[in-house]
Amino acid sequence: MRLILLSLTLIMYACTASSPAEDPPDAPVVEEVEDPSEPEDSSSEDSAVEEQTPSPITWTDCGGMLGDHPCNFIYRDQTDTEWNLYDHYGSIIILDFSAMWCGPCQSAANNIASHMASYGAQDVIWVTVLLQDESRNRDVNLADVQSWASTFGIPADSPVLQGDYDVVDTTAVDGIPVVSWPTIVVIDREMVIYQGVNGWSQAMIEGWVDELLALD
Numbered sequence: 001m002r003l004i005l006l007s008l009t010l011i012m013y014a015c016t017a018s019s020p021a022e023d024p025p026d027a028p029v030v031e032e033v034e035d036p037s038e039p040e041d042s043s044s045e046d047s048a049v050e051e052q053t054p055s056p057i058t059w060t061d062c063g064g065m066l067g068d069h070p071c072n073f074i075y076r077d078q079t080d081t082e083w084n085l086y087d088h089y090g091s092i093i094i095l096d097f098s099a100m101w102c103g104p105c106q107s108a109a110n111n112i113a114s115h116m117a118s119y120g121a122q123d124v125i126w127v128t129v130l131l132q133d134e135s136r137n138r139d140v141n142l143a144d145v146q147s148w149a150s151t152f153g154i155p156a157d158s159p160v161l162q163g164d165y166d167v168v169d170t171t172a173v174d175g176i177p178v179v180s181w182p183t184i185v186v187i188d189r190e191m192v193i194y195q196g197v198n199g200w201s202q203a204m205i206e207g208w209v210d211e212l213l214a215l216d
Contacts (some may be wrong), residue, residue, distance in 0.1 A: 015102040015181035057089050057191070064172035068193050070095070070177055070185070075129065075161035078141055078149040081126070083159045086191065092124045092212050093187040094205065095176070099132035100140075100148060102181040104200040109152040111202055116158055122196070124209060128154070131178065138165060188212050203216035 030154040062071035072086045085093075096112075098105035112126050130140045141168060154160055169175030176185060177198075185196040186208045195208045 014015075015099065015104055016212070025031070026206060057086050059191075063174060063191065064169060064176040064185075066193050066195065068172075069191050069195055070187060071167060073164070073167045075163055076142065076145075077159040077161055078142075078145045078154075079156055083128075083161055088125060089191045090123070090189050092122075092189060093207060094124070094126045095185040095187065096126065096128045096182050097168075097178045097184070098128055098130055098182040098203045099136070100130060100144060101132065101136055105127075105182045106152070108182050108184070108200045108202075109148065109154065112158055113153045113155060115202070115206070116155075119209075119213075122213060124213075126158045128160040130156070130160060131163040131165065177209065186212070 037213060041129050058072060059069045062069045064070065070085065072084070074082055074084045077083045096105075096108060098108065109128065110129070116124065116126055123160065128145075128148065130145055132138060133144050140162045142162065145162055148154070149156075149160045167175050168178045170177050170179055176196075180198040182200055183198050184200070184205055186194045186205065188194045189212070194212060197204055
């Protein structure tokens with residue numbers, strides 16, 4: 001039986017989340033399409049190409065448990081461009097749910113540029129989802145994400161997103177269980193939650209990414 005992400009991880013260097021546990025939002029709406037793991041049989045060349053390039057892609061079931069497909073989201077980044085999680089199927093993705101006022105979140109952000117540089121051309125994406133501004137409000141805007149990216153030298157290919165609490169569910173049934181800052185989730189190339197931690201541990205996160213890269 002799969003266990004909730006929170007129950008499998010230690011609270012590392014973290015800020016206590018003052019409000020994510022309050023008023024869990026409704027489940028994100030996911031477009032109902034066929035499961036990509038069960039493509040239709042087809043002998044045509046066009047169908048074969050489509051099966052090899054499954055984007056755009058979505059799932060009927062999603063959640064925040066280990067082994068789940070994470071629920072999709074589309075937020076605007078520091079370049080004011082929409083960023084769609086499911087468009088990045090096939091990449092290793094580090095999702096960093098942070099609050100601007102949180103010290104450990106700032107420590108994590110300060111390491112993003114060097115962390116990503118260590119992977120060179122390997123297809124790894126660090127995605128920061130800001131859920132609270134410096135005043136602990138939930139109205140993160142473009143100026144906030146641009147300030148965060150500029151302050152910590154985060155390049156445009158590591159998106160900083162204007163997040164929304166629709167992606168959060170502390171039960172992990174319909175979203176990510178953000179119960180402390182930061183909450184970091186590593187997603188594999190099949191868009192499946194591989195590991196996650198409530199708190200900041202660079203060594204732990206690097207270890208998980210290295211495990212996934214070793215499978216390539």
